[in-house]
Amino acid sequence: MTTQWEAQDKVFLITGGASGLGAEYTKLFLEQGAKNVAVLDIAEDVGKTLVVSLNEKYPGKAAFFKCDVSKEENIKTAFQQVLDAYKKIDQGVVSFTLKGLDHMRKDKGGAGGTIINISSIAAIFRIPYIPIYCGSKIAVLHFSQCLAMSPVMDNTGVRILTICFGSTNTPLMQNVLERAIDPKASEIVLADTENSKFQKVESAVSALLTMFKEGELGSIWYSIKDKPVRDITLVVKRAFDEFENMWFSEP
């Protein structure tokens, strides 16, 4: 029987938590009984407005911390502010893995818990008009995959999970045509955008919750087209095993 993880009484830290999917995870974990949720985001006004509205329903449970996750100093400062406010962080969503891991790992006095990294189908599909985005998303996937391997993670008590979402209806998907790297790409983008079935935000959020409750350390999940979330760890592992076996089989 799979262990069921619960959000009840846990402290969450969510980067990019002011809007889009991050804001929905914030709401989700409060609904699930989180003790506190720290929302980190670069967008101060949006983040503050969100926590004001959440605190009406969950008094004192949500707080906003301004943080640009592309800046190491910002991450350090925001982390310290969250720890000063809540004393610990035991669950985190997205892109702060090494800093988060350092605070959370049991072998360094942390509370253990879960780190969820948000990847994308752009990590496992080759999409020619968004190469930088694809590169960054496979980096998230591979970073998480390597980090979760034995023996490095054996004593940390931290569960690393990764999810690959397909197109999901959030602000990220607005004005996409303007963001293709090349004007020649626009037609392909348009066709792709029209053909691809954007899933509902609720489907992505429900997928994330299932993964949070059931996911094993190092597992990788796939959520597209409003379908039930799937654990794709073995599929990804098989691909990498094949390359590694090619290397090991050479004399």
Ligand SMILES: NC(=O)c1ccc[n+]([C@@H]2O[C@H](COP(=O)([O-])OP(=O)(O)OC[C@H]3O[C@@H](n4cnc5c(N)ncnc54)[C@H](O)[C@@H]3O)[C@@H](O)[C@H]2O)c1
């Ligand atoms: N929407 C999709 O189709 C989709 C699909 C797969 C993966 N994803 C991933 O899900 C995550 C959230 O996407 P979304 O669709 O909710 O996007 P979004 O644009 O709606 O929201 C992103 C949030 O991140 C914040 N942010 C941006 N740069 C930041 C920075 N440097 N520091 C701190 N905060 C920053 C923004 O202010 C915003 O609140 C992203 O990692 C995205 O790649 C989205």
Ligand SMILES: CCCCC[C@H](O)/C=C/[C@H]1C=CC(=O)[C@@H]1CCCCCCC(=O)O
């Ligand atoms: C030029 C954009 C074209 C988008 C159409 C594409 O079929 C959609 C891809 C989304 C599917 C999952 C994602 O993560 C993808 C989200 C893509 C977001 C791309 C942002 C790129 C950027 O602004 O740097």
